[in-house]
Amino acid sequence: MTVRITWKRVLAALLALALAGLAVGWSGAVNVAASSGHWPVTDWFLHWVMRNSVKTRSHFDAPKQPADATGLVSAAGHFAASCAVCHGAPGLGASPVARAATPPAPDLSVNAREWNDRHLFWILKHGVKFSGMPAWPAQDREDEVRRMVALVRRLPGMTPEMFAQLTGGAAAIAGSNRFETCAGCHGSDGRGRGQGDIPVLGGQRFEYLLASLKAYRTGDRHSAVMGNAVARLSEADMRALAARFAAMPGLGAPAGGSDPEAERIVREGLPDRELPACASCHAPNKPYPVLNGQKAAYVAGRLRRWRGDETVVDARKTHATMPVIARRIPEEMIDRLARYYAGQARN
Structure with a gap:
């Protein structure tokens, strides 16, 4: 007996297989229990x-x-x-x-x-x-x-x-003490344990630290590391941590880098590039983070990440000012600016 294969029969067979699969799934016969393991x-x-x-x-x-x-x-x-x-x-x-x-x-x-x-x-x-x-x-x-x-x-x-x-030791791993957990990376002195990617927190403005913790928790500021670290912090925890780190010595000393071109950008900006002076925001009594004494590697890294954010085009539309400002800083000046704020001589 010869069976002719036609498009109708192929489609009917495929439909039957699909219906059979749906029937098996609907029946509950497939065991999805993790305790059963896999074949x-x-x-x-x-x-x-x-x-x-x-x-x-x-x-x-x-x-x-x-x-x-x-x-x-x-x-x-x-x-x-x-x-x-x-x-x-x-x-x-x-x-x-x-x-x-x-x-x-x-x-x-x-x-x-x-x-x-x-x-x-x-x-x-x-x-x-x-x-x-x-x-x-x-x-x-x-x-x-x-x-x-x-x-x-x-x-x-x-x-x-x-x-x-x-x-940072057993206390930081255990996570039973909020400060010790933070100090595992940021150090008990708030200076970041000598790591270029971890900022100095000691002496930073309380309001800025608290706002940063809240922004990490809501996802407005992106970081898997910090987002996870703050996820289980209460409002009281965040305020206590911000106050403790802000009270430590560290940031705020006058910038000591000897680089006239970097100092010009800090004090005057670059009008021809529509780059405002850094000091117009990052100065004492201003509601922005303290940069004097911050690690050069951290400042340079932040500026370069902002420059690379291609989704931010117009600060007037996005209300994200720093990505636009960072792109107006000449590439060859990023490290020099960072060293200036860190108090390092030009090299």
Whole structure:
């Protein structure tokens, strides 16, 4: 008997298969319980698809320099607060709750060896569907992702003592004391533990610190690290932390850099480029952050991130002034301005 294959029969077969699939899904016969685990073939297939996807997409969607080892303190602090509960960390086991997930989060002291830095960057930035691995909460903060890549790359050879040193010790990891948790990155003296990506908070204006904490919590200011750090802070917590750091010595000393061109921009601006004087906002008794004494690396990094924000075009429409101002600063003057405010001589 010969069976003729026609378009109607093909379409009818496909419709029958689709209806059968819907019927199985409607019946509840598919067991979605995490306690049941995956069949070995299912587990293999899902991981095979994931690995191929990561390798292909990271080739097109990862920077050529995906790791930055200059900010391991902030990365370690975020890892301890957000990632260790699932993945564990040197000297810290993963939560039993996280280990009961399907699939459980991998041990990065072993698993990280399977990926190169561009793969890790893509995974950290975009997350992985069906695995519980979230995307980076601040998608425009690739600088934070690069620092985390550098940390994860070092986890296989990192000792508990090394991890504790990066995070500021057991008190910072435990998170039982709000100030000690903040001091794990910012230092108990508010000077940022010598890290270029962590600003000096000591001596900063109370109002500015409080407004920044609130902006991080609402997402108006983007940072996965700080957003997670402030998520569980109460209004009273934020006010107490802002007051404590503001009362510390640190910022506010007169800028001591010896660079006449940088000083001109600070005091007069560049009228021909419609660049206002920095001191018109960043000066004593002004409602803007104190810059005198701030780390050069931090100031330069902030200016360059603003310059790179292509979504901000017109400050009159967006009410975001600094991205427009930062683009009017000549590129060759960014580091010099930052060093001037830090009190460093031109070099």
